[in-house]
Amino acid sequence: MKTLRLTSSDRAILLNLRFFSRLPRPAQEAILEGATVSTHEAHDTLFRQDDPIDNVLVVLSGLVRLYRLGKDGREADVAVFQKGELIGVNAMFLDRRATANVQAAEPSIVARLESAKLRQLAAEDTGVAQALLELLCHHGKMAEDCLAEDRLxxxxxxxxxxxxxxxxxxxxxxxxxxxxxxxxxxxxxxxxxxxxxxxxxxxxxxxxxxxxxxxxxxxxxxxxxx
Amino acid sequence: MKTLRLTSSDRAILLNLRFFSRLPRPAQEAILEGATVSTHEAHDTLFRQDDPIDNVLVVLSGLVRLYRLGKDGREADVAVFQKGELIGVNAMFLDRRATANVQAAEPSIVARLESAKLRQLAAEDTGVAQALLELLCHHGKMAEDCLAEDRLxxxxxxxxxxxxxxxxxxxxxxxxxxxxxxxxxxxxxxxxxxxxxxxxxxxxxxxxxxxxxxxxxxxxxxxxxx
DNA sequence: CGCTTGTTTGAAGTACATCAACTAGGGTGG
DNA sequence: CCACCCTAGTTGATGTACTTCAAACAAGCG
The missing domain is CATH 1.10.10.10 (Winged helix-like DNA-binding domain superfamily/Winged helix DNA-binding domain)
Structure with a gap:
């Protein structure tokens, strides 16, 4: 894994996301300012379940897989994130620990935003909070769909x-x-x-x-x- | 189903919830002001999937079940809500339609909050937005747990x-x-x-x-x- | 006491996992 | 350019966990 600064094309990708595009300009700047980028090989582990985590990840390219481990070592995917998706938003407002193992499923590049900064912005600016609310509701719906599919x-x-x-x-x-x-x-x-x-x-x-x-x-x- | 006004004990239940207790006082008042209460027999259907829905429900007593229907008519539960839980928060920020069928699983009393009002408060007051964010993250974690359990x-x-x-x-x-x-x-x-x-x-x-x-x-x- | 409704038990079927063997691409090195 | 290998995917055989249907059973509640 290598850690870098954001390139201007990374910035462009981020700013075009539904989530980012809804943010007020100053918030965009504030978030991008502290952001870094890291590259990962396939099968690299970014976080393990219960690791403390103070970043929100954004997939810039590649594929990131979230999975949980059973007692017998079996793996069960709980989500798969593609380019443009945010990872770790839940953790940001809960106990700030990873709820699952996070792994690159292929060579991937992810941006790392500072959760603390994002939390602070959400607490100060309803526009930011609004964007997060919509994102979370969307995640919630996906999860519900997934559960229903599994069962039906x-x-x-x-x-x-x-x-x-x-x-x-x-x-x-x-x-x-x-x-x-x-x-x-x-x-x-x-x-x-x-x-x-x-x-x-x-x-x-x-x-x-x-x-x-x-x-x-x-x-x-x-x-x-x- | 009968619709009523909030009794003072209903108000007390609501104000003691984690969600409500975090809201600033004026927001609490604003929400309670437009709220109503309805009572339901077991097996009463409160909403059908895809129904337009402009309430957030709070279970005051009893039990409310969310389920989806398969093409063959089979039912799969996606959530079960007990006293004190909020239903329909996702829908509020998405397309405002029920994502599942909502049914009383036993005789139940539910409060009905106006989503429009709640949305408006969330857009004006970061305290309200914050409370919603935490609630949604909690829901998200539950859903992830549930999916992982199912699969593992x-x-x-x-x-x-x-x-x-x-x-x-x-x-x-x-x-x-x-x-x-x-x-x-x-x-x-x-x-x-x-x-x-x-x-x-x-x-x-x-x-x-x-x-x-x-x-x-x-x-x-x-x-x-x- | 008898009826309704919820739960348990049994028998049979089904969908999926698992394990193992085989096949097909896709590089790499000769 | 071909032989080789490595990984991803397929196919077959078997086991298992759960569903479904049917019937017995239990528990309220009139």
Missing amino acids: LTAPQRVANYILSHCPIGTESFSFRLPFQKSVLAGKLGLAPEALSRAFSTLRRSGVVVKGRVIEIRDRQALEQF | LTAPQRVANYILSHCPIGTESFSFRLPFQKSVLAGKLGLAPEALSRAFSTLRRSGVVVKGRVIEIRDRQALEQF
Whole structure:
């Protein structure tokens, strides 16, 4: 891991995020001022569960995975963050400890904001607080969706759902590229990699063609009712 | 369902909540001013998924269950709220629609706060925003815990966890009363009622005695390593 | 006492995990 | 350019945890 200062392109990425773009200008400056950047290899661990943490991370490139460990050493993903997503906002307002292990799932670059500064800004400026509130509500909804999916859907249904969520409405056929390894998708969906593989082959009968990371949907209807 | 004004004891309950007690006095008044109360029979539906919703609910007594429906009509609980908990905070800052079905799981009384008012206060007063931020982070952590439990633990382990979470630290043996029907606990843990029942009987071998709603722990050690 | 509702138990089925073997790409070094 | 290796992914066989359906049982409450 190497730690650096923000480049101007890093700044540009940050300022374009939904979260940042809603902040008042002075708050933007204040946050960026103390920010640093770090680069990580795949499988690097950024934090371990319960580590004290006084940064909020922003993924600038790559992929960061949050997972918890079972007593038997098994890993369960609780979230996967892509470019532009914020990590560790919850911890900032709770006990300031990581609620999960944080790991780079591929070579990644993350910005590190100072939680203390962000907390202070939120306490002084309702605009900042507002942006955080919206972000947290969005996270909350995602989590609820995820729990409901886990409890209601079978593996092929979860995969179908994922595919459909990347498929613009109103299109009958479509194709896109997975933004990460299949094993990461498996973790995100709460499946073993083998189960994901089998789910894909089940969906082939409903017009889903998978070649490498490219997924092609031939019959949207069939997928939706799966 | 009957709608009423707040009684003074309702006001007292609300003002004692962690959330309310952190609010500045004028904000408390402003919120209580527009609040109403409604009573519900068991199984009453308060909202259906996607209903527009412009209240935040507070459970004053009883139990309120949030669940989503699968395509086949199966129900999956996403949260269960007891006395003193707030419902619908996420929706307030998103699209203002219910993210799940909301149902009284037993005869219940809920206060209804005006989301518009609360939103306005949060936009004007960082104290209010702060209280909401902490609340949402807490919700977020709960959701993450829940997802991780679902993915890492077997049914008996989840039940053991639940029991331990109600067992004061440092006590070797202990007993407490379930705050709701077993079928509700089953839903909360993502299990069929039968699975919960079987989990209890598995745990009997580890010193858990269940009589009606009363649960007795004879050997905390055994439970912890389950 | 009998009815309703909640819980337990049993038997059968299903979905997913796990383990192991095999296959396909994607570099690397010769 | 090919042989090799390493990793990611697939496929098969087996085990297991939970669901589902059905029936027995218990507990309130009229």
